[in-house]
Amino acid sequence: MSEYQHVEKPFLDQLTALGWEVIDQGCGGVPVDPKNSFRTSFRQWLLPKVFREAIMAINLTADGWPWLTDAQLDDLRDQLLCRPNLTLLEANEAVQQLLAIVTAERSRVHQRRQRVG
Numbered sequence: 001m002s003e004y005q006h007v008e009k010p011f012l013d014q015l016t017a018l019g020w021e022v023i024d025q026g027c028g029g030v031p032v033d034p035k036n037s038f039r040t041s042f043r044q045w046l047l048p049k050v051f052r053e054a055i056m057a058i059n060l061t062a063d064g065w066p067w068l069t070d071a072q073l074d075d076l077r078d079q080l081l082c083r084p085n086l087t088l089l090e091a092n093e094a095v096q097q098l099l100a101i102v103t104a105e106r107s108r109v110h111q112r113r114q115r116v117g
Contacts (some may be wrong), residue, residue: 049075 004026012017023038034040040046052073059068060089068076079098086094 046077046081048077 008026009024012024012026017023023036025036031037031039031042034042034044038050055073055076056066059066061067076098079094
């Protein structure tokens, strides 16, 4: 309980103050229902719906249009989930490479829209 009170709860409070939606399951022991945190099990670390909404929200063109397709979102999610034999550092580097690819694609989409529009 001490770790929750002195580490987890202050961090959750800080995230709340920054505008994050926080699901606090620390009061009263170990969480038992993964559905309370948008998961099907506690082994699931990526929340598909939250991931999709967040990625779409931060990947808009300068004029506010989403540029990622459903197929691109699915591919990005699948690539993030398919890292079973990597160390944490290797997985982090792989994600950074994915983000660089996505950023390059965004630049190409923006350039095409500028030529067309």
